[in-house]
Amino acid sequence: MSADVIFEPLRFRNLEVKNRILRSNISGRFDNYDGSGTQARINWEEKFARGGVGAIVSSYSPVHVRGRILPNYATIDRDERIPFWRRVGEAVHRHDCKFILQLSHSGRQQDVGGVENLGLKALSSTSKTEPFHGFECRAMTLEEIAETIDCFAEGARRAREAGLDGVELHAANGYLITQFLSSGINDRKDQYGGSLENRARFLLDIVRAIRRRVGEDFHLQVKISAVDHNNAVIFWDKRGNTLEDSIRVCRWLEEAGADALHVSTGSMFPHPRNPAGGLPVDVARETYDTMLSSGLYTFRNYLLARWAPLRPIFRFLWTRTVRNLAVEAANVQDARAIKDNVSIPVLCTGGFQTASVIRRVIEEGSCDAVTIARPLIANNDLVKTFAAGHDRPERPCTYCNRCLVNVIENPLGCYEPLRYDGDRERMLREVMSVYQPTGFE
Numbered sequence: 001m002s003a004d005v006i007f008e009p010l011r012f013r014n015l016e017v018k019n020r021i022l023r024s025n026i027s028g029r030f031d032n033y034d035g036s037g038t039q040a041r042i043n044w045e046e047k048f049a050r051g052g053v054g055a056i057v058s059s060y061s062p063v064h065v066r067g068r069i070l071p072n073y074a075t076i077d078r079d080e081r082i083p084f085w086r087r088v089g090e091a092v093h094r095h096d097c098k099f100i101l102q103l104s105h106s107g108r109q110q111d112v113g114g115v116e117n118l119g120l121k122a123l124s125s126t127s128k129t130e131p132f133h134g135f136e137c138r139a140m141t142l143e144e145i146a147e148t149i150d151c152f153a154e155g156a157r158r159a160r161e162a163g164l165d166g167v168e169l170h171a172a173n174g175y176l177i178t179q180f181l182s183s184g185i186n187d188r189k190d191q192y193g194g195s196l197e198n199r200a201r202f203l204l205d206i207v208r209a210i211r212r213r214v215g216e217d218f219h220l221q222v223k224i225s226a227v228d229h230n231n232a233v234i235f236w237d238k239r240g241n242t243l244e245d246s247i248r249v250c251r252w253l254e255e256a257g258a259d260a261l262h263v264s265t266g267s268m269f270p271h272p273r274n275p276a277g278g279l280p281v282d283v284a285r286e287t288y289d290t291m292l293s294s295g296l297y298t299f300r301n302y303l304l305a306r307w308a309p310l311r312p313i314f315r316f317l318w319t320r321t322v323r324n325l326a327v328e329a330a331n332v333q334d335a336r337a338i339k340d341n342v343s344i345p346v347l348c349t350g351g352f353q354t355a356s357v358i359r360r361v362i363e364e365g366s367c368d369a370v371t372i373a374r375p376l377i378a379n380n381d382l383v384k385t386f387a388a389g390h391d392r393p394e395r396p397c398t399y400c401n402r403c404l405v406n407v408i409e410n411p412l413g414c415y416e417p418l419r420y421d422g423d424r425e426r427m428l429r430e431v432m433s434v435y436q437p438t439g440f441e
Ligand SMILES: Cc1cc2nc3c(=O)[nH]c(=O)nc-3n(C[C@H](O)[C@H](O)[C@H](O)COP(=O)(O)O)c2cc1C
Pocket: 024, 025, 026, 027, 028, 058, 059, 060, 102, 170, 172, 173, 223, 264, 274, 275, 276, 349, 350, 351, 352, 371, 372, 373, 374, 375, 403, 404, 407, 412
């Protein structure tokens, strides 16, 4: 066993990962409009496997086409998708890396729903309009809830049939499952609303349905927002779940058969705390127009980004509650509080890119492993950099969030000019590299 805790294997109940760094979920519009996958997606995932992470937790994979957030994400909504995901898994496995598929449904948080959702209100726990973009929605019927639970179970079955190593339920960041969990969003009066027990019922029903469908020996983890921080941007928005609420939900998840917890934060995505860092309003001016017709307030938001004199207002609203927030390890105290109350492994997301910080949070028992998104977009081989004895990469991620704000319209990649010494051509070559054949090692 290595003396460095980062390179010690991580043993879940049903899965072993070779080290303590997992690639966190990173969506990108790499696939076909209809949700079938492409070679670019395979290249994208393989990049990180080659770079040495122990496991990849996939991008947002819709279990139903009504649950898309954007077109061009590969779905897991039908059996015809299984061969594609098998290819993704095989490509990643060649690098001794595991692949965990994120089963997802947008609910009302639907940036661009695509033709299948045109003219339809998004499904949610509530009929209340989403407060930031103004996405309209309607509360699901009990029959629709039962159908959606089944879609998640079917997604897990397909992932297993594709030879993948496990699934993650996306119960974080404001998507459908969060819309049920959150006291700030869920206003139902039936058995799926009201008390925390009732609000958690949808998630727990999904966990139990998955266990019935795939058995006890398939890895199942849950990504959860530890604290809602609902009112961070919108002054009048209701505050949602507290850390104490989430700890109770995590205990129930463990009892229901979850194998691990992945700790995130915030009840919408993106959120000032997630991913924490810059707000590139200049990029939003170029890309947010993609969403103009999606919500009632998107035009207001676009004006705030479009006109330079209004941008300070946008920036003020976005950053007013997070001014002194450290980005690296931002969620580690929440992860610690959850870890102290469960016996399954806890993964923590949020800003990690320094080996000594990662080592410390694992050694002090705040989490069992970290998951990384942006710093791995910037440096795909971050783990190899650590293995070579460096504490930080030479050109670290600056947390500028240009990747994030580009992704609604442009290919996913690192768009930070500082990291390319202002060489725009090099930046574009790097971003577009995912479309080049990689060749197998
Ligand atoms: C471009 C981009 C896309 C993301 N897509 C997803 C996603 O599909 N599902 C998810 O749960 N989180 C997603 N996230 C959140 C990350 O997985 C991660 O939890 C968050 O960015 C904080 O980690 P970091 O500081 O290492 O980036 C995304 C983040 C970025 C920047």
